[in-house]
Amino acid sequence: MTDDKLRTWLGAVADELIPAGEGMPAATEVGVAGGQLDLVLAVRPDLARALNRAWVLAGEYKPGPALRLLADLDPRAHQAVLEIVSGGYYTSDLVKRLLGYTGQRPVPVRPEDYPAYLAEGLLDRVVDRGPVHRDPDSLSRRQ
Amino acid sequence: MEHADVLVVGAGASGGVVTGALADAGFDVLCLEQGHWPDRTDFPALRPTYELEARGGWGGNPTLRGRPEDYPVNETGSDIATLMYNGVGGSMVLYAADWPRLLPSDFRTNALDGVGDDWPLTYRDLQPFYERTDRAFGVSGLAGDTSIPEGGEYPLPPLPIGDGALRMARAHDRLKWHWWPAPNAVLSRPYQGRNACAHYGSCMQGCPEGAKASTDVTHWPNAIKAGARLITGARVARILTDAKGLAVGAEYVDTEGKWHVARADVVILAANSVGTARILLNSASPRFPHGLANSSGLVGKRLMVHPFANVTGYFDEPVDAGGHVGAKIVSYEFYETDPDRDFVRGAKWSLAPTGGPLNAALPARAGNSVWGKDHHAHVRAHLGHSLSWCIFGEDLPDEGNRVEIDDSLTDSSGIPAPKVTYRVGENSRRLLDFNIERAQRSFAEAGAHRTAVESLMRFSGWHLLGTARMGDDPATSVVDGWGRAHDVPNLYLADGSVFVTSGAVNPTSTIVSLALRNTEHLIENRREQRTPR
Numbered sequence: 001m002t003d004d005k006l007r008t009w010l011g012a013v014a015d016e017l018i019p020a021g022e023g024m025p026a027a028t029e030v031g032v033a034g035g036q037l038d039l040v041l042a043v044r045p046d047l048a049r050a051l052n053r054a055w056v057l058a059g060e061y062k063p064g065p066a067l068r069l070l071a072d073l074d075p076r077a078h079q080a081v082l083e084i085v086s087g088g089y090y091t092s093d094l095v096k097r098l099l100g101y102t103g104q105r106p107v108p109v110r111p112e113d114y115p116a117y118l119a120e121g122l123l124d125r126v127v128d129r130g131p132v133h134r135d136p137d138s139l140s141r142r143q
Numbered sequence: 144m145e146h147a148d149v150l151v152v153g154a155g156a157s158g159g160v161v162t163g164a165l166a167d168a169g170f171d172v173l174c175l176e177q178g179h180w181p182d183r184t185d186f187p188a189l190r191p192t193y194e195l196e197a198r199g200g201w202g203g204n205p206t207l208r209g210r211p212e213d214y215p216v217n218e219t220g221s222d223i224a225t226l227m228y229n230g231v232g233g234s235m236v237l238y239a240a241d242w243p244r245l246l247p248s249d250f251r252t253n254a255l256d257g258v259g260d261d262w263p264l265t266y267r268d269l270q271p272f273y274e275r276t277d278r279a280f281g282v283s284g285l286a287g288d289t290s291i292p293e294g295g296e297y298p299l300p301p302l303p304i305g306d307g308a309l310r311m312a313r314a315h316d317r318l319k320w321h322w323w324p325a326p327n328a329v330l331s332r333p334y335q336g337r338n339a340c341a342h343y344g345s346c347m348q349g350c351p352e353g354a355k356a357s358t359d360v361t362h363w364p365n366a367i368k369a370g371a372r373l374i375t376g377a378r379v380a381r382i383l384t385d386a387k388g389l390a391v392g393a394e395y396v397d398t399e400g401k402w403h404v405a406r407a408d409v410v411i412l413a414a415n416s417v418g419t420a421r422i423l424l425n426s427a428s429p430r431f432p433h434g435l436a437n438s439s440g441l442v443g444k445r446l447m448v449h450p451f452a453n454v455t456g457y458f459d460e461p462v463d464a465g466g467h468v469g470a471k472i473v474s475y476e477f478y479e480t481d482p483d484r485d486f487v488r489g490a491k492w493s494l495a496p497t498g499g500p501l502n503a504a505l506p507a508r509a510g511n512s513v514w515g516k517d518h519h520a521h522v523r524a525h526l527g528h529s530l531s532w533c534i535f536g537e538d539l540p541d542e543g544n545r546v547e548i549d550d551s552l553t554d555s556s557g558i559p560a561p562k563v564t565y566r567v568g569e570n571s572r573r574l575l576d577f578n579i580e581r582a583q584r585s586f587a588e589a590g591a592h593r594t595a596v597e598s599l600m601r602f603s604g605w606h607l608l609g610t611a612r613m614g615d616d617p618a619t620s621v622v623d624g625w626g627r628a629h630d631v632p633n634l635y636l637a638d639g640s641v642f643v644t645s646g647a648v649n650p651t652s653t654i655v656s657l658a659l660r661n662t663e664h665l666i667e668n669r670r671e672q673r674t675p676r
Contacts, residue, residue, distance in 0.1 A: 016514070016515065017514040017515070017518065018514070018518050018519075019516060019518070021516055021518075021519055022519040022520060022523070039192065040192075040195060043190075043192045043195055043196050043200075044196070044198075044199045044200075046200075046207075046209075047199075082505055082512065083195075083198065083505060086501055086504040087192075087194070087195040087501060089504075090194065090500040090501045090504060091191050091192050091194075091195060091501075093191070095500070096191075096500070099500055099522075099523070099526060101499060101500050101526065103191065103499065104188045104189060104193055104343045104344055104345050105343075106341035106343060106352070107341065107342040107466075108339065108341060108342075109302060109303065109331055109339050109342055109466065110303070111299075111302070111303065111331040111332060112303055115301075115303070115304070115324075116309055117304070117309060117312050117324070122312050122316045122322075123287070123323070125316060125319075126289060126316075126321060126322065126323065127287060127289060129289070129319065129321070131289045131290075131292075132289050132290050132321045132475050132478065132479070133246045133247060133289070133290050133291060133292070133475070133478070133479065134246075134247065134248040134255065134479050134480075135247055135292070136247050136248055136250070136251040136255060136265070136266075
């Protein structure tokens with residue numbers, strides 16, 4: 001499944017999708033076809049079968065034609081390749097650091113004592129405009 | 144063989160509330176749950192692969208997720224895929240915890256608008272139960288919302304809305320459109336032994352902090368202390384009935400494939416609108432040839448799932464939408480019927496964040512992917528620079544939208560699986576199109592430089608409603624106004640299957656309030672309850 005030829009092909013496809021630029025590395029520079037592929041398939045084993053299909057269907061083609069072929073022939077395999085490549089790329093610590101993305105980390109919530117929307121009177125005006133619900137008993141509604 | 148006063152099937156939202164109320168009242172209650180206790184340490188929030196896992200084993204579709212406790216659903220004939228979680232806490236484990244109420248008109252759509260049917264109860268009947276369940280689950284919100292009578296009062300202050308939602312609130316202020324800080328079943332402060340929200344932003348893949356309300360943390364511990372028995376890994380195949388046509392218990396299979404029977408004087412189904420309809424239809428017998436409690440022919444019919452559209456707005460400036468993933472603010476500006484429009488009823492809007500970098504690259508909702516040399520600019524323009532209006536449209540009941548038993552599909556225990564047929568109606572399509580246009584206007588007013596639209600999201604079927612509606616007439620309804628089956632006087636339904644119409648709001652608050660109301664009625668009338676003994 002994850003033999004060298006598949007990894008080489010996937011790496012070429014990955015760099016076609018996510019090349020270096022704008023201060024960001026190319027997909028293969030962060031191991032999308034190497035260690036990151038192993039990481040992705042470890043948590044998403046459901047993608048392995050579709051990747052194998054993609055390789056069988058389009059492994060003989062260069063990246064651009066391969067992606068177009070997959071989109072036509074097997075949209076699920078095409079989607080799996082996109083998910084594997086982008087999933088591997090955006091779970092890279094380097095990529096997250098370059099984007100300034102900190103992920104899911106605990107930050108204690110602090111209810112605001114006096115939120116800006118109250119200070120600005122935004123809700124006063126909502127209330128002044130009256131109910132937005134109809135009362136079935138009186139059929140009343142703000143016009 | 145297990146025996147109980149009351150057998151509850153399903154340990155989710157309504158199952159937890161029902162079991163807790165009955166156990167507190169001294170009933171011997173047994174609950175069968177096909178899933179297991181969620182393990183908070185296993186939730187993916189803290190793993191670097193969080194976004195990837197959210198699309199796989201922590202997604203909401205049971206067929207794709209394919210855990211042993213899940214059952215497959217044939218949805219090839221459905222515009223919308225059903226979503227659920229099978230385990231203690233039920234789909235609350237994966238919900239966003241938006242906690243709105245139905246509006247008064249939702250109970251009277253036929254009288255007011257000539258569509259759907261009126262409920263055998265009113266908003267006023269349910270209001271005290273809304274207030275009690277708000278306290279039991281720990282709801283954070285701000286009193287005074289003009290979308291409901293008396294504006295609601297909540298036990299905890301509202302969660303912070305963030306700069307992004309404040310921007311949208313100011314836009315609605317200029318447009319003179321309704322908005323309000325959203326009520327959420329997420330703790331803004333420590334409450335009843337639970338921690339406050341820690342802003343993991345992973346609500347829909349399980350809250351590792353326990354700050355999001357789900358009955359596995361809010362109700363089940365106390366129910367078990369009060370004596371309730373919960374058997375997990377117990378998948379109910381059918382409800383059994385005696386010669387008098389009364390329910391006597393359920394046949395279920397454990398995780399090792401061993402079959403059992405649990406007997407009870409009263410049976411309550413709380414397995415969600417798909418699961419409950421499936422069990423009733425699978426319980427067909429010579430006495431009930433078309434399925435249990437189905438003399439009306441309505442079991443499984445009138446499935447409502449809230450057609451869902453999504454509009455994302457992109458801003459040049461960063462917009463803070465961190466924290467819980469449920470609604471930051473809501474708008475009911477276009478909720479009620481307006482005779483000048485070409486549709487009836489309306490929609491609720493919820494403002495939500497748009498996720499992390501994987502979602503920026505490969506959006507699960509509105510938005511597109513850009514690959515190649517412009518990929519990085521596209522991701523940077525999305526990540527931390529976008530907000531999303533989630534638009535829930537009212538789903539009018541239609542008997543063609545239904546749950547049936549599939550001819551060949553089964554779960555891993557060999558129990559026939561459900562088949563869902565659902566098509567978005569013409570009224571819903573017009574309603575969504577109208578609201579999409581208004582949401583684009585909302586973003587334009589807020590300064591968004593562009594918007595992206597998903598006009599109907601397939602994987603949005605969280606709100607499983609209908610399939611066994613309430614009503615006073617046994618010919619046109621499955622259960623009465625207290626959730627009791629017209630055909631089987633000791634069989635009750637406690638989940639969203641009993642909804643007469645859908646409204647256009649997230650339904651959990653209404654499901655649990657209705658479950659509490661109906662259970663207390665059962666308790667009060669215990670001496671009149673017919674039982675097999």
